[in-house]
Amino acid sequence: MESKSGANEQVVEQANIAHSILKTPSTFSQYKALLAKDIRQEFRTREMLTSMGIYALLVLIIFGVAFSQMPSSYEIMPISGGLIWALIVFTSLLGLNRSFSHEKEEGSLQGILLVPLDRAVIFLSKATSNLLFLAIVELITIPLFYFFFLSSEIVADTLWLAVIPIIVGTVGIAGIGTLLATITMSTRGKDVLLAVLFIPLSYPLLFACVSATSAAIVGDSMMMSNYISSVALAAGYDVVMILVSWLLYDYVVSA
Amino acid sequence: MKKNNQNTIKTDTLAIEAKGLSKLFGVRRALDGLDLKLPQGAFLSIFGPNGAGKTTLLSILSTLARPTKGKAKVLGFDLNENSDDIRGQIGLISHRSMLYPDLTAEENLLFIARLYGLKDPKGRVDELLDAVELTLRRHDTVRTFSRGMTQRLSIARSLICDPKLIFLDEPYSGLDPHAVDILDGLIAQIRDGRSFVMVSHDLQKGFDLSTHVLMLAKGKEVLFSEKENLDFEAFAQQYRATVGMGVV
Amino acid sequence: MDPILQEIYSTVLGGAPFVIGAYALLWVVLLVYILYISLSLKKTEKQMAALEEALREKK
Amino acid sequence: MNENVKVGGILDQLANVALVLGLLLTTASFILTFTIVPVPQSNLNVVPADQPPAEIGGLYVTNALMFSQKIFYFHMPVAVISLGILFFTALFGIMFLIKRDHRWDLNAKVATEVSLVFILMTMATGEFWTAYEWNAWWVWEPRLTTYLILTLLVIGYFILRNAVDDPERRAVFASVFGILAFIDAVVSLLITRIIPSSRHPVITREGGLEPLMVMALVVCIFGMIFLAYGIYRTRIREQRLRIRLDTIKERLED
Numbered sequence: 159m160e161s162k163s164g165a166n167e168q169v170v171e172q173a174n175i176a177h178s179i180l181k182t183p184s185t186f187s188q189y190k191a192l193l194a195k196d197i198r199q200e201f202r203t204r205e206m207l208t209s210m211g212i213y214a215l216l217v218l219i220i221f222g223v224a225f226s227q228m229p230s231s232y233e234i235m236p237i238s239g240g241l242i243w244a245l246i247v248f249t250s251l252l253g254l255n256r257s258f259s260h261e262k263e264e265g266s267l268q269g270i271l272l273v274p275l276d277r278a279v280i281f282l283s284k285a286t287s288n289l290l291f292l293a294i295v296e297l298i299t300i301p302l303f304y305f306f307f308l309s310s311e312i313v314a315d316t317l318w319l320a321v322i323p324i325i326v327g328t329v330g331i332a333g334i335g336t337l338l339a340t341i342t343m344s345t346r347g348k349d350v351l352l353a354v355l356f357i358p359l360s361y362p363l364l365f366a367c368v369s370a371t372s373a374a375i376v377g378d379s380m381m382m383s384n385y386i387s388s389v390a391l392a393a394g395y396d397v398v399m400i401l402v403s404w405l406l407y408d409y410v411v412s413a
Numbered sequence: 414m415k416k417n418n419q420n421t422i423k424t425d426t427l428a429i430e431a432k433g434l435s436k437l438f439g440v441r442r443a444l445d446g447l448d449l450k451l452p453q454g455a456f457l458s459i460f461g462p463n464g465a466g467k468t469t470l471l472s473i474l475s476t477l478a479r480p481t482k483g484k485a486k487v488l489g490f491d492l493n494e495n496s497d498d499i500r501g502q503i504g505l506i507s508h509r510s511m512l513y514p515d516l517t518a519e520e521n522l523l524f525i526a527r528l529y530g531l532k533d534p535k536g537r538v539d540e541l542l543d544a545v546e547l548t549l550r551r552h553d554t555v556r557t558f559s560r561g562m563t564q565r566l567s568i569a570r571s572l573i574c575d576p577k578l579i580f581l582d583e584p585y586s587g588l589d590p591h592a593v594d595i596l597d598g599l600i601a602q603i604r605d606g607r608s609f610v611m612v613s614h615d616l617q618k619g620f621d622l623s624t625h626v627l628m629l630a631k632g633k634e635v636l637f638s639e640k641e642n643l644d645f646e647a648f649a650q651q652y653r654a655t656v657g658m659g660v661v
Numbered sequence: 662m663d664p665i666l667q668e669i670y671s672t673v674l675g676g677a678p679f680v681i682g683a684y685a686l687l688w689v690v691l692l693v694y695i696l697y698i699s700l701s702l703k704k705t706e707k708q709m710a711a712l713e714e715a716l717r718e719k720k
Numbered sequence: 721m722n723e724n725v726k727v728g729g730i731l732d733q734l735a736n737v738a739l740v741l742g743l744l745l746t747t748a749s750f751i752l753t754f755t756i757v758p759v760p761q762s763n764l765n766v767v768p769a770d771q772p773p774a775e776i777g778g779l780y781v782t783n784a785l786m787f788s789q790k791i792f793y794f795h796m797p798v799a800v801i802s803l804g805i806l807f808f809t810a811l812f813g814i815m816f817l818i819k820r821d822h823r824w825d826l827n828a829k830v831a832t833e834v835s836l837v838f839i840l841m842t843m844a845t846g847e848f849w850t851a852y853e854w855n856a857w858w859v860w861e862p863r864l865t866t867y868l869i870l871t872l873l874v875i876g877y878f879i880l881r882n883a884v885d886d887p888e889r890r891a892v893f894a895s896v897f898g899i900l901a902f903i904d905a906v907v908s909l910l911i912t913r914i915i916p917s918s919r920h921p922v923i924t925r926e927g928g929l930e931p932l933m934v935m936a937l938v939v940c941i942f943g944m945i946f947l948a949y950g951i952y953r954t955r956i957r958e959q960r961l962r963i964r965l966d967t968i969k970e971r972l973e974d
Contacts, residue, residue, distance in 0.1 A: 183530020191527035195513065195520075202554075203515050260513055269511035269570070271477060272504075273528045274497035334900075341893050345883035354879055355897065358872040359904050361865075362911040369915050384915055391911050402903060406896045409817050412477075413892035439887040440966045478888075479820070676788035676852050683791045683848035684750075687798065687841045694837045695951065702958040708965055712972075 188275050192283035197290070199260060206253050206291050214249045214299040218306055221245075225307075234307055239320070239372030242303060243364055246328065247357070249299065250292050254335040255352055257288050258343040267411070277408035281336060285400075288339075289332035296328060314377020319385065323370035326392045330363045333400035340410050363399075366392040426489035428453045428578055428608035429474060433483035436469050436632070443469040445632035446483070451625060453577075456609040458619035461629035462656040467612045468582065470629070474610065475505050475580050488578055501529070504576035508586045510567035514556040518547055518566050521555060522573060529574045541569040544602075545595065561592030568599060579603075581611035585618060616652060620645055630655050735953030738946045745943025746794075752936040753793045788852045793933075795845040797941040799867075801948055802838035803905060805831050806874070810902035813895030825891035826963075828898055829881065830955045834948055836874045843867055862912030869908055873901040 200206055221241055225234065234241075261267035270280060338355050342348040370388035373381035429451040436444040444466040451457050459467045472478040474487055476496045484491070490498040505511075512521050519538060526534035542548045545565040555563060564587075571579070585593060600609070600622070613619035620626065626643060628636040628651070635655050812828035815821075850864065851857050858864070880897055884890035 183528070187530065188528055191524055195516070195524045198520065199513055199515050260515070263514065265507065265509035265511045266513055268477060268505075268507075268509075269525065270528065272475065272500055273525070273574075274500040275528065337896075337900075341880070341896065342883075344889065345880070345893075346885075347883055351879060351883050354872075354876045358869045358876060359900060361869045362904065362908045365908075366911055366915060388915050391914060395907055395911070398903065398907065399900070402900060406817075406899065409892050410896055413889040437887075440963065440970045442970075676790075679788055679848040679852040680790050683845040684794065686844040686848070687794060690837060690841045690844060691947070691951075698951070698955050698958060702954075702961070705958060705961045705965060709961070712965065712968060716972075 183275070185276055185279055188273075189279050189283050192270075192280065193286055196283065196287035200287070200291060205259075206256050207294060209256065210249050210253045210291070210295045211298060213252050214245060214295060215302070217245050217248055218299070218303060222306060235311055235313070235376055236372060238303075238308060238375050239370075240368050241307070242300060242320075242324070242371055243327070243368050245299060245303065246292075246296065246324075246331070247360070247364065249295060250328075250331050250335060251353055251356060253291055253295070254288060254339045254356070255342075255349050257284065257291075257336070257339050262343055271412065277411050278404050280411055281340075281404055281407035284340075285332050285336040288336055289329060292328050292332055296324065300324070308375075313375060316374050316377045316382065318374075320371045320374035323367045323374070323389055323392060326389060326396060327363055327367035330392065330396040330399060331360060333396065333403055334359055334363075337403040337407060337410060340407070344413075363392055363395045366395065426453070427451060427486070428455060429457075429485065429487055429610070431474075431483065431485035434470070434473060434480050434485055435482040436466070436473060436478070437481045442632050444473070444480070447629075447632070447634055449485075449627070449634075449637070451608065451610070453608055454606065455624045456604070456622055457611065457625045457627060458623035459610065459612045459627045459629060460614075460616065460619060460652055460655075461635070464631075465629040466632040467629055469632075471505075471580055471582055471610065471612055475503055476500055501574060502577045503580065504571040504574065504578075505580045505582065506568055506571045506584045507580075507582035508584065510555075510563050511570060512555050512563065512567055515554055517552050517554050518542065518558075519551040521566065522570060525570055526573050531573070537573060541572060544599065545569045559589070560587055561589040561595075564588055564592050565595055568596060572599075572603065576607070578608045578610070581609060581613070583612055583614065585613065585615055616649055617645075620648065628652065628655055731953060732957050735950045735957070737950075738953070739950030742943050742945075742947030742950055745939055745946060747943075749793065749936050749940035749943055752932075752939060753790055757793070757932045757936045758930060788849060791845055791849045793936050793940055794944075795842065795849060796937065797944045798838050798845065799842040800941065801944050802835050802842055802870070803909075805835035805838060805948060805952075806870075806902050806905060809835060809877075809898040813898040816891055816895045822887070822891060825894065826956065826959055828895060830952055830959060832874060832877050832898065833955065834952045836871075836878075837951070838944075838948065839867065839871050839874060843871060866905075866908045866912050870905050873904060877901060 228234070258267070261270075271277075335352075335356060338352055338359070342352040342355065345351055366388045369381075370385050370392065373385040373388070427450055429449055431447060431449040434444055434447040434449070435442065443464075447466075447470065459470065461467050469478065473480050473492070474485065476487075476492065476499055479493065484493075486492065487499045488502055490496075492499065513524075516524070519542070522538040522541060523534055526537055531537050539548075542551050545568060547562065547566055547569070550558070550562065555566065558566065564584075568584075584596060588596065609622075611619060611622065620640070623640050625639055626636065626648070627634065636651065808831045809828050812824045812831060816824035816828065846864065846867065847857060850859065850861075854861075877894065877897055881890055881894050884893055
């Protein structure tokens, strides 16, 4: 203690200069700090990424078993859009459930709430980090899906168009999922509850995204006529739901 | 209501001024019409049996929960209207560390410093790591720390915004003797010009540190007094009587 | 059932069992809920009475 | 909270009136529906081969479109009302978040409960209709699916309520989820209408409704609204009585 007294006195001195050390923080720098914390933590532990990745792989194996008795592999084309979304939904549920585990572990969320900051920033940063981790997992698992199930098929030239609904859908899942994960983290039986709340709530988004993704994979002109409206509706859902979540987040996270 | 645009506090404002604070959980009254006036620079120790409303009071005053009824000013700012002004000037040290176990000591402090928007986050972090004697372990993750070290870091974390009012929620629970010494030393150092509100089960320690004492039972004030007017033995007697009464 | 009658019913009122079924189920759901409410209301009132009794004995 | 828990006010007496009125109107609509309301004239182009049109009173109608259509007169009112009540769940949720008065939370909870009852009634009647017209008890048709999702949302609302112990937190979470659920229900209805599902096209009927049909429908809608309000109010009364009881118990313990 003795040798440190110099430094300690400095701390005491700091106390007397009233708040010279604080400046008004910009919302964007707070957003950056929160996001950097999430990313750094995840890349150190890789908890969400590995568990989501392995889970996605297992789901793919189950798909393989489910189709093992199919007479012709051609049949898989129209349903592969739905399968991709089943994969994304189950994987993201797992990830979303974990996204707040570090905040709860030592009461860190309380520490963040003690800082003067707009609660919506917490939502935006958490949604961004969830989106990022989901995107990384999708970047691995969706090509894997193609490799396992579609590589022997003659897919339509419009296949690349499937990227757009997948992006739009993932944004929506990250947005609404972050709000729901915040709600369920402080409830009993949170794992099941997240699924119970999340799946019905994301149903319109899933419906639109499956329609657009299937259209892109099959490339049928009749299905393609729905493509634009499906993507537009999915984007509309994103805008409405993320806006509402953003507005309501303060209440949820402070409760 | 006084409009206070600057972050500075007038010396004549009270640290805490509460009127009729109540908190209902359904039909249960966790806090029942509590009045409280605490001058700046005071050290208030709150005692009471479990469920007396100590932690509820602390979380209301630290802006983490909102009262069902009643008004309060903390450092001259209204609790409901200017909560962000209050948040910039308070710190909370609790038995939970509020740290991220997988980040290093330095990363944890830097994160919270940036969140508060300090002018010189790096300098402040160095200073605090020094003060809690963790400079050597700054690049180690918190998971590898002992309970005492974690608590020291947690204290540094709470002091990062240089708070004028510090809340202590059973800070001594689970600390090793060395950590207790450091906490005592730190409190003694920063005591000057700051106000403290502490919830503790350690009667002797809480009494020794305090300038004011508040005893709660069932959300109501049983005793509020300056310490000078109290004798420890008599106080301890009353505390035991209250706890006995409070056990439901 | 008489085959001729059955034929008459099947040609003229094929939808009848479904209409009756739908209508009946509608009221069953509603009645069950009303029953549930009135039962819990009775329970609350009973508790209230017991409480009043206890209060009277206290005095 | 306790001061607001009034029981036996003017609204509670109105509830009884509403219940009686509701019963009368729904009965009236029932009698109308099965007596004087005409059967819609079918579009003969859609008559399935195995169901030859029958001649009744000079009108050629098919079985499929004739009698089962009667379900419509009580299916449609409960469906509209269930969604209408869900709007109140969202509204009360917003009111709670603004006022922080638990009265609004209780209102929202009871409204959702009544909405669930009406959703179940919609599902039940809809199921019978589907079973007759499509010869299947379940198809993944947009309207049906939307209602299934609605049912799950409302059940989820109650599961959420049960999973939170702190009343303050429970009220906030339920309010937020109630708002989201209502928006989601509306969005679901829109999306499933706009994007055609490739399996089962929505069956469209030729021609509009005749005045008598509209009358039966309107009478039933009003009857159901009165019933819904009467039930809602009675349930509120019961819940408030319980809160008052709990408050007294809590006070007695002190």
